Amino acid sequence: MFSSLPSGVVPATLLLLAGVLPSAYSQSPYSINTDDEIRQSARTLAYDLMLFYEGNQTGQIPGILPGPPDDGLGDYYWWQGGAMMGTYIDYWHYTRDTSYNHVIQQGMVHQVGHNRDYQPRNFTASLGNDDQGFWGMSAMLAAETRFPDPPEDQPQWLALAQAVWATQASPERHDEYCNGGMRWQVPLSNNGYNYKNTIANGCFFNIGARLARYTGNDTYVEYAERTWDWLWGVNYIDHETWRVYDGGHVQHNCTDVNKATFSYNIAILMQGAAFLYNYTEDQKWLDRTEKLAERCLRDFFPDGVAYEVPCEHRQGQCTADMLTFKGYVHRWLAVVTQLVPQLRETILPVLRTSAEAAVRQCTGGESGRVCGFYWASGEFVDPAVDSTTGAGEAMNVLAAVESLLVDSAAPPVTNSTGGTSRGDPNAGQNSDIYRTYSPITTADRAGAGIITFLILAGGLGTWGWMSTGS
Structure with missing residues (x-):
């Protein structure tokens, strides 16, 4: 598919022949001083990231990065393919480069599953609510950016986001333990089914907030409010510092809060709150967005540069999941500046410093x-230090660079402001949520690295700074 390099990229062989390889490599080839430079750098970064993707090759599976690790197929889990799709949707939206649109549309549609709700049979036995949620958020993004719609006989972006939301709104996914909230895993037999965490509920909150704004249906607001209240009630959101913690176990009524703070947890709630403020104009959502943004920037952008606090202090400690978080945070912060203009002057300088x-x-x-x-x-630190090939690392930088174009891009559309994606009020209503699955190991599951990390972290104790004040 890629017969030539992007313009301006000099092949390494030519540099070798010229005898300038060492000096050329001591300095980054990327420049982001102007919008044109940003687009060119993003174009090269997008090209290099796509080299990790095999889904457009004969005999390979569209939509996923090589993996999962436990099968010896690669370093990446199913959900990370959905996250990559979202990164390329934003790439198209910000740069207007259509080079990868067909590949992304093909991958997004291929993974919808037999019920068109992002629960494909090949991955449902290891499905987490957050895994499904990431695909749903990418579908929602496609609707909001007017990414080219699939053919009429294929599921449409808005309907897919509605289907994911509907399956997660089902009473079967919200039980009485811990007074509500969704569990991390979907099948009862999965390791981690006894854990209720922020990211699973955060995805549901985020998609619901965006569906409310897009469709104008306040039922989505009611569910989003309920999810926020639950997260606040179980103290996953710190009432004083506004740090967002990871989760707790149902056998402890979710009172054993693991205070590991991952950047994507706080960012997913912040973006969802921004969508709700933009739609409802309710002061409480503005206050919540501002509090989360302040904490996010303070903790995860020291000196204005993205830093994954729980693992980055020592090389080799970050899992394949954690190695992708910086990109999501950059992308979500950028959208917040469009939805809540009051935060524009606070966020944009940090995004630029971090991208640089x-x-x-x-x-x-x-x-x-x-x-x-x-x-x-x-x-440069080789991705091998964290035992990956580098797709997550590449995706992070692409996200950071493309997001610098946010000021010249249209804000997320709605049904009444130019949205073209067709919805389906019945999407996700007939999904067979609880089939019987065989038990699997932690490593079989997307996101397995995080729970391993949390177990280890729990044994070592919570980082001291997390328990301090602001």
Whole structure:
């Protein structure tokens, strides 16, 4: 598919012949000083990220990155493919480069599953609510950005987001333990089914907030309110510091709150709150968005550079999941500036400083432009240090760079402001949520790395700074 490099990219062989390889590689090839430079850098980054994707090759599965690890097929889980789809939807939205639209549309549609609700049979036995949620958020993004609609005989973006929301709104996914809230995993037999966490409920909250704004249906607001109140009630959102914690176990009534703070947890709630404020104009959602944004920037952007607090303090500690979080946070913060203009001057300078640090360290590999994860150091660290091939690291930098174009991009549309995606009020209503599955190991499950990390972290104790004040 990729017969030539993006314009302006010099092949490594030519640099070798010219005898300038060492000096050329000591400096990043990316420049983001102007919008044109941002687009060119994003174009090259998008090209390099797509090299990790095999779903457009004969005999491969569209929509997913190579994996899962437990099968020896690659470093990545099913949900990360959905996250990559979202990154490319934003890439198209910000740059208007259509080069990957067909690949992304094909992958998004291929993974919808037999009930068109992002519960494909190949992955349902290891399904987490957050895994399904990430695909649902990418479908929602496609509707909001007017990403080209699939053919008429295929499921449509809005209907897919509605289907994911409907399956997660089903009473079967909200039981009486911990006074409500969704569990991390969907099948009862999965390790982690006894854990109720922020990210699963955060995805549901986020999609509902966006559906409310897009459709004008206040039922979505009611459910989003209920989810927020539950997260607040179980103290997953700290009432004083506004840090957002990971979760707790049903056998302890979710009182054993694991205070690990991951950047995507706070960012997914912040973006959802911003959508609700933009739609309802209710002051409480503005207050919540501002509090979460302040805490997010303070904790996860020290010196203005994205930093994944729980694992980045020592190389080799981040899981394949954690290695993708920076990109989501950049993308979600960018949209917040469109929905809540009051935060624009607070957020945009940080996104630029962070993106500058991100591209500065992209000096690795034979090409001299491979990106690592550790942006603050200013030096390339090979993704192998975290036992991955680097797709997450590449996706992060692409997200950071493309998001710098947010000011020149249209804000998320709605049904009344130009949205074209067709919805389906019955989407997800007939999904057979609870089939019988065989028990699986933690490693079989998308997101397995995080729970392993949490178990280890629990044994070592919670980081001291997390229990301090603001």
